[in-house]
Amino acid sequence: MKVELFVPCFIDQIYPSTAFNTIKILERAGCEVIYNPAQTCCGQPAYNAGYWEEARQVGKKFLTDFSADTCIVSPSASCTGMVKGGYSDLFAGTSDLQHCKNIQSNIIELSDFLVNILDKTYFGAEFVGTAVYHDSCSALRECKIKEEPRILLSHVEGLELLTLKDNETCCGFGGTFATKFEGISSAMAEQKINHALAVHAEYIISTDASCLMQLQAYIDKHQLPIKTIHLVDVLTTGWANI
CATH class of the missing domain: 3.40.50.1860 (Rossmann fold)
Structure with missing residues (x-):
């Protein structure tokens, strides 16, 4: 199964080994992992602080960095939740709404993906x-x-x-x-x-x-x-x- 990897800011800057380990476990689960190095933040810090216009600009980049027809896996429930929920606020009534909905339906947190999509629970740890x-x-x-x-x-x-x-x-x-x-x-x-x-x-x-x-x-x-x-x-x- 081909998947795109979304690495959140905290992991990218503070826990990079967690990002590499996410790739390892996805590959062990039989996935082909695609990583777009142009990806940045999902916009959650600005969104939570009330700066919705700034968050929307960051979110628009997120929508272009990931495809709408591939499963997007992230080792972060927080950032996954932002895309699934917060983007409904940011892109309501905009021309990006349909593409946003497609992305929202494709993004999933890692444990949810392993257990409920792949039905894999044992990795020899x-x-x-x-x-x-x-x-x-x-x-x-x-x-x-x-x-x-x-x-x-x-x-x-x-x-x-x-x-x-x-x-x-x-x-x-x-x-x-x-x-x-x-x-x-x-x-x-x-x-x-x-x-x-x-x-x-x-x-x-x-x-x-x-x-x-x-x-x-x-x-x-x-x-x-x-x-x-x-x-x-x-x-x-x-x-x-x-």
């Missing part, structure tokens, strides 16, 4: 440790993803997945929220991490690099004995021949 899975707001509410990452993680040898208290509560990032309301944002991150530490988790796993960046910053600042890691980086660890 080995990751020894205890972990909790953090449901990002975008994954739950915009992409309707909950069980898919857990199904994939259940097939990882050596990984013990623990239950995280108040799992559906936000980590406190929320884009510009984290800078405009630093105190509240930090307290939300602290609560999430304390819940993970309470069950003796060594890792916090998620589908969203933005959540991981938020939580890892708090962990680093307070030198806490826990780490964050993206779902795809877990799924591509310890590979042996299948």
Whole structure:
């Protein structure tokens, strides 16, 4: 199956290895991966800050960077949710609306794609440790993803997945929220991490690099004995021949 890869800004700039690992797992799943190096942001930061005209300009570029007849896969529920939902606001009543709808119907988050489109859940991963899975707001509410990452993680040898208290509560990032309301944002991150530490988790796993960046910053600042890691980086660890 031929797929186009959308690499969000956070992953491109801060977690590039996650992008390369996304290619690895898609290829192992039997996909031919196409990457357009001209791609940039989906426009979510400007959209969430209320700068819709600027977000629309970025979004128009996104619509030209990707085709309307190929599946677009992204290792980010947040950016996938932006295209699926936010673009309906940005392009309502414009000449780009139909093309936008075609793109919206084709874009899908990675775990959703692997489990529900390809029906592949085992990739030979080995990751020894205890972990909790953090449901990002975008994954739950915009992409309707909950069980898919857990199904994939259940097939990882050596990984013990623990239950995280108040799992559906936000980590406190929320884009510009984290800078405009630093105190509240930090307290939300602290609560999430304390819940993970309470069950003796060594890792916090998620589908969203933005959540991981938020939580890892708090962990680093307070030198806490826990780490964050993206779902795809877990799924591509310890590979042996299948």
